[in-house]
Amino acid sequence: MEDDGEVSVSAVFPLPSATPAPTSTYPCQVGSQYEANNFKPRKFSRVPSATESHAALRRTLQKYWGHSDFRGPQLEICAYALRGCDLLVVAPTGLGKSVCFQVPAVTIEYGITIVVSPLLALMRDQVSSLQQKGIDAVQLNEKTSMEDVKEVKRQLSMGHPRLRLLYVTPETLFSAKYQAEFDLAYHQRQIVRLVVDEAHVIDEWGSSFRPTYRRLGEFRLRYPTVPITALTASATSAVRKDLLTILNMPQTQEQGLAQWVEPFNRKNLFYEIRYYGGGGNGNKFNLIAADLSKLILGFVPEAKSINDRHRVTMPCISGLVYCRYTADCEDIAAHLNERGIKAKPFYASLPLSKREETLDDWKAGKVECIVATIAFGMGVDQAHVRYVVHYDMPKSFEGYYQETGRAGRDGHMSRCVLYYSREDASRLRGLIDSEASRSKRDGHDQMTVDRNKLRMVNSFKALQMYAEATGLCRHIAICRYFGERLDDVTPEIKAKYCNGLCDVCANRASVFQRSWCLTESIDVASPIVAPAPLEAPVSSLSLDTARHNTLAAWHGPTAQPTVGPPPADSSVDLPVDHDAMEQLWMMDEPQSSFLATTETPCPRSRRVGLRPMAAPANLVNQVPTPSRVQTIDQVAENGLSGAIAVYGEQRSPGHAERKRKERERTFKGVKPATPGGPSSFYNVSAPPKRAKVASDFKVPSMTPRVPAGQGHGQELDRTLGLQKLQEALKASFAEGTLADQVLAYWGREETGERRIKLIRKVARELEVGLAKGATEAIYVARLDETCESLKLVRARRGVQLLVEDKLATSSDARVERLRRIEACFRAI
Numbered sequence: 121m122e123d124d125g126e127v128s129v130s131a132v133f134p135l136p137s138a139t140p141a142p143t144s145t146y147p148c149q150v151g152s153q154y155e156a157n158n159f160k161p162r163k164f165s166r167v168p169s170a171t172e173s174h175a176a177l178r179r180t181l182q183k184y185w186g187h188s189d190f191r192g193p194q195l196e197i198c199a200y201a202l203r204g205c206d207l208l209v210v211a212p213t214g215l216g217k218s219v220c221f222q223v224p225a226v227t228i229e230y231g232i233t234i235v236v237s238p239l240l241a242l243m244r245d246q247v248s249s250l251q252q253k254g255i256d257a258v259q260l261n262e263k264t265s266m267e268d269v270k271e272v273k274r275q276l277s278m279g280h281p282r283l284r285l286l287y288v289t290p291e292t293l294f295s296a297k298y299q300a301e302f303d304l305a306y307h308q309r310q311i312v313r314l315v316v317d318e319a320h321v322i323d324e325w326g327s328s329f330r331p332t333y334r335r336l337g338e339f340r341l342r343y344p345t346v347p348i349t350a351l352t353a354s355a356t357s358a359v360r361k362d363l364l365t366i367l368n369m370p371q372t373q374e375q376g377l378a379q380w381v382e383p384f385n386r387k388n389l390f391y392e393i394r395y396y397g398g399g400g401n402g403n404k405f406n407l408i409a410a411d412l413s414k415l416i417l418g419f420v421p422e423a424k425s426i427n428d429r430h431r432v433t434m435p436c437i438s439g440l441v442y443c444r445y446t447a448d449c450e451d452i453a454a455h456l457n458e459r460g461i462k463a464k465p466f467y468a469s470l471p472l473s474k475r476e477e478t479l480d481d482w483k484a485g486k487v488e489c490i491v492a493t494i495a496f497g498m499g500v501d502q503a504h505v506r507y508v509v510h511y512d513m514p515k516s517f518e519g520y521y522q523e524t525g526r527a528g529r530d531g532h533m534s535r536c537v538l539y540y541s542r543e544d545a546s547r548l549r550g551l552i553d554s555e556a557s558r559s560k561r562d563g564h565d566q567m568t569v570d571r572n573k574l575r576m577v578n579s580f581k582a583l584q585m586y587a588e589a590t591g592l593c594r595h596i597a598i599c600r601y602f603g604e605r606l607d608d609v610t611p612e613i614k615a616k617y618c619n620g621l622c623d624v625c626a627n628r629a630s631v632f633q634r635s636w637c638l639t640e641s642i643d644v645a646s647p648i649v650a651p652a653p654l655e656a657p658v659s660s661l662s663l664d665t666a667r668h669n670t671l672a673a674w675h676g677p678t679a680q681p682t683v684g685p686p687p688a689d690s691s692v693d694l695p696v697d698h699d700a701m702e703q704l705w706m707m708d709e710p711q712s713s714f715l716a717t718t719e720t721p722c723p724r725s726r727r728v729g730l731r732p733m734a735a736p737a738n739l740v741n742q743v744p745t746p747s748r749v750q751t752i753d754q755v756a757e758n759g760l761s762g763a764i765a766v767y768g769e770q771r772s773p774g775h776a777e778r779k780r781k782e783r784e785r786t787f788k789g790v791k792p793a794t795p796g797g798p799s800s801f802y803n804v805s806a807p808p809k810r811a812k813v814a815s816d817f818k819v820p821s822m823t824p825r826v827p828a829g830q831g832h833g834q835e836l837d838r839t840l841g842l843q844k845l846q847e848a849l850k851a852s853f854a855e856g857t858l859a860d861q862v863l864a865y866w867g868r869e870e871t872g873e874r875r876i877k878l879i880r881k882v883a884r885e886l887e888v889g890l891a892k893g894a895t896e897a898i899y900v901a902r903l904d905e906t907c908e909s910l911k912l913v914r915a916r917r918g919v920q921l922l923v924e925d926k927l928a929t930s931s932d933a934r935v936e937r938l939r940r941i942e943a944c945f946r947a948i
C-alpha cells in the first residue's frame with residue numbers, strides 16, 4: 121500500500137534576477153487590518169516605534185522560548201508581522217520559521233492567530249511545545265475532544281479570548297460547524313492573522329487529495345482585513361507565485377507583500393547518491409538491505425564523535441529511513457533490528473497511539489532509527505538526526521529537500537543518502553502519471569489536471585537529473601533547482617556552498633564509476649517543459665465582486681461586507697490592480713534544465729518587498745510639533761510606526777492606571793456582541809475610540825501608472841490614484857474640530873465609521889471626475905492639486921473661508937478645486 125501525505129512538486133524556474141528597488145512607503149500597511157487594529161505589543165497603549173517593537177519581541181522570545189536572540193531574518197519577519205503585513209517566508213528547513221509567527225502571536229496585546237497546518241502530528245507537536253512554554257495554544261481538528269471544541273468555540277465568541285494560537289486543518293477552517301464562531305471572532309476583531317505553515321502543500325495537495333487547501337483563498341475574501349503569513353522551506357519561484365495567487369495575497373511589494381527568500385543551502389548536510397542496477401521483481405530488498413544496514417552501522421562511529429564533540433547527549437544515534445511502501449517499512453525495520461539497530465516502522469495506517477509512541481521513543485533516544493513513509497517528516501523537529509536515508513526515491517524534488525531537511529537541525533554534520541536506480545525512477549514515473557489521472561477522475565478541470573501533472577513530472581524529472589548528474593556538486597544542484605543562480609566552477613562558491621560535503625566534490629571519479637551500474641537500456645528523464653499559467657482562483661471576477669459573492673454565499677444575499685464592494689455604477693474597482701493582476705499569471709521563462717544553469721552567485725539573503733528605513737519626506741513634513749523629542753533621523757530609522765509614535769502622549773507616572781480607568785469609562789455601556797454573551801472591549805458595537813494618535817492614515821507616495829508599454833490616451837491605472845485621494849480626504853476629514861465645522865457647514869454631520877464610509881464614497885466620485893478625459897500627466901497633476909487643496913480644511917484660515925462662504929471672493933486657485941469637493945460631499 122502506498123502512503124499519502126506527499127509534499128508539493130514544481131517546475132524549475134529562476135528567481136527574479138534582481139531585488140526590486142525599495143520604495144519609500146509601507147505598502148503592507150495599506151488596507152490591512154493594521155489600519156483598523158493597530159497591533160500593539162502588550163503594555164503599549166500606542167503604536168510603538170520599531171525599536172520598541174523589537175525590544176518587545178525579543179523579550180517574548182527570551183521569556184517563553186529561552187533563546188538569547190533571533191536567528192537570521194526572524195526579528196525582521198516578526199516586526200513585519202506586528203505591523204500587520206502580508207508575509208511570504210521561504211527559508212531552509214530548520215531555520216526556525218515557527219518563531220516567525222509564534223512570537224508575534226504572543227507579543228501582541230490580544231487576538232487569535234489561526235495556524236493552518238497540514239499534518240495532525242505536526243500540529244500536536246507544535247501545540248504541546250507551546251503549551252509547555254505556558255502559551256495558550258490549542259488544536260482544532262477531527263481528533264479534538266467535544267470538551268475542547270466547546271472551549272475553542274467559547275474563546276472564539278467571547279470577544280476577549282485568552283487563546284493566542286489556534287491550530288487548524290483547512291478542513292476545520294471551512295467546516296460549517298465553526299463558521300459562526302470564526303465570523304463572530306472576526307467581527308469582534310479577534311482574528312489577528314492567518315498563518316499557512318508548510319504552504320508548499322497548497323499547490324499540489326489542493327489539486328489532488330485535499331481540495332480544501334485550494335479554498336484557503338476564500339479566507340481573504342471572507343475576512344479581508346486579516347493579514348496572512350505563508351511559510352515554506354521549499355518553493356521555487358513558480359510555486360511561490362502560485363501560493364500567492366491561490367491565497368489571494370498581494371503579489372508584489374507595491375501591492376503590500378513583504379517577502380523573504382532565504383538561501384536554500386544546508387551547509388552541514390553531506391549528500392550522497394548510491395547507484396544500483398536492477399531492482400525489479402521484488403529483488404530490491406535483496407539488493408539494498410545489506411548495504412543499508414552496513415551504511416547505518418558505518419555512520420555510527422562518525423555520528424558518535426560528532427555528538428561527543430558538540431556535547432550532544434543522546435542515548436543513541438538518531439536517524440531516519442524513508443520508504444515508499446508500508447510493507448517495506450516493516451521489512452526494513454525488521455532487518456535493521458536483526459543487525460542490532462533499534463528501528464521501528466512508521467506509516468499513516470498505524471494506529472495513532474502506536475505512531476505517537478514510536479515518535480516519543482525516537483525523540484527520547486529509546487529508538488535509534490525510524491523507518492517511515494512520507495507520513496512522517498514535514499515539520500518534525502528533532503535536533504540531532506545524524507542521517508536520513510532514502511531507500512526509495514521521493515516523488516518530487518521538494519519532497520527530497522524536505523525529508524533530507526530533517527537531518528542536522530542542530531547545525532552539526534549529518535548524512536543524507538539516496539538509493540537510486542533507473543528501474544525505480546521509471547516505476548515512479550508511472551505512478552505519478554496514474555496519480556495525475558486520478559485527480560482527473562476526482563473532478564478537477566482538464567487545465568488543472570494538465571498543469572498539476574506537468575508540475576509533478578517536472579519536479580520528478582529534476583530529481584532524476586540531480587541523481588544522474590555525476591559531475592555536479594549536490595549542494596549547488598539543489599540550490600539551482602530552487603532558483604539560485606550559481607556557477608559550479610568558481611572555487612569560492614564551491615567552498616562556500618559545499619566544501620567537500622557531497623559525494624561528487626569528495627570523489628567525483630568514484631561517483632562516475634559507481635554510476636556505471638545503472639541500467640543503460642532505460643531512458644533518463646526528458647527535458648523539462650513549463651506548465652501553463654495558473655488559473656486565477658477568482659478568475660475574471662474582481663476581488664471585490666468575488667468577496668461580495670463569497671460573503672453573500674456565507675451570510676446571505678443581504679450580507680454587508682466589512683469593506684464593501686464598490687457600487688455597481690462605480691467605474692473604479694478599488695482593490696484590483698489589473699495591470700499587476702495580469703502579471704501574476706505570467707510565469708518566468710523556463711530553464712531547459714537546472715543542471716545547465718550558471719551565473720552570478722546568490723546573495724546571502726534575498727528580501728523582496730521590504731520596507732526601506734527612510735520615512736517619506738511628505739510624512740515628516742506633516743508631523744506636528746512632537747510631544748516627544750524625535751529627530752528626523754530617528755523617524756527615518758524607526759519608519760512610519762516610529763513617526764506615528766511621535767504623536768503619542770508622553771508617558772508619565774500613573775499613565776497605565778489612567779488608561780485603565782479611561783478604558784473602563786469608554787466601554788461601560790457597551791452592549792455584548794451576541795445577545796446574552798459577554799461584553800467586549802473590542803466588539804463592533806463599541807463606541808469608536810478617540811485615537812490618541814493624530815491619525816493612523818498613511819500617505820503613500822505612489823504614482824498612478826499606465827499599463828506597461830502604453831502611452832497617453834490609453835486606459836489609466838487608477839487604483840493608486842483613488843487610494844491617494846482617499847488618504848488625503850481621510851487626513852483632512854477623518855476627525856478634528858476644524859473638519860467637524862466644515863462638514864457641519866456642508867450639511868454632513870456623520871461621525872466615526874459613517875464618516876469614513878462617506879469619505880470613501882466621495883473619494884470614488886472625485887476620482888472619476890479627475891480621470892475624465894485625462895492623460896496620465898493631467899490625471900497626476902489633478903490628483904496632486906486636489907490633495908493639496910484638501911489641506912485648507914486643516915488650516916484655520918481655510919476653514920474660515922469655507923464656513924463664512926468667502927470662497928467666491930478669494931483668488932486662491934485651490935478654492936475652485938475645493939468647490940468640487942464640496943459639491944461631492946453635498947451630493948452624496
Ligand SMILES: Nc1ncnc2c1ncn2[C@@H]1O[C@H](COP(=O)(O)OP(=O)(O)OP(=O)(O)O)[C@@H](O)[C@H]1O
Pocket residue numbers: 187188189190191194211212213214215216217218219352353498499500501503525526529
Ligand atoms: N532564535 C533561535 N535561537 C535558537 N534556536 C532557535 C531559534 N529559532 C528557532 N530555533 C530552533 O530551531 C529549530 C527549528 O525550528 P523550526 O521547527 O521552527 O524550523 P523550521 O524552519 O520550521 O523547519 P522546517 O521547515 O524543517 O519545519 C527548533 O528546534 C527551534 O527551537
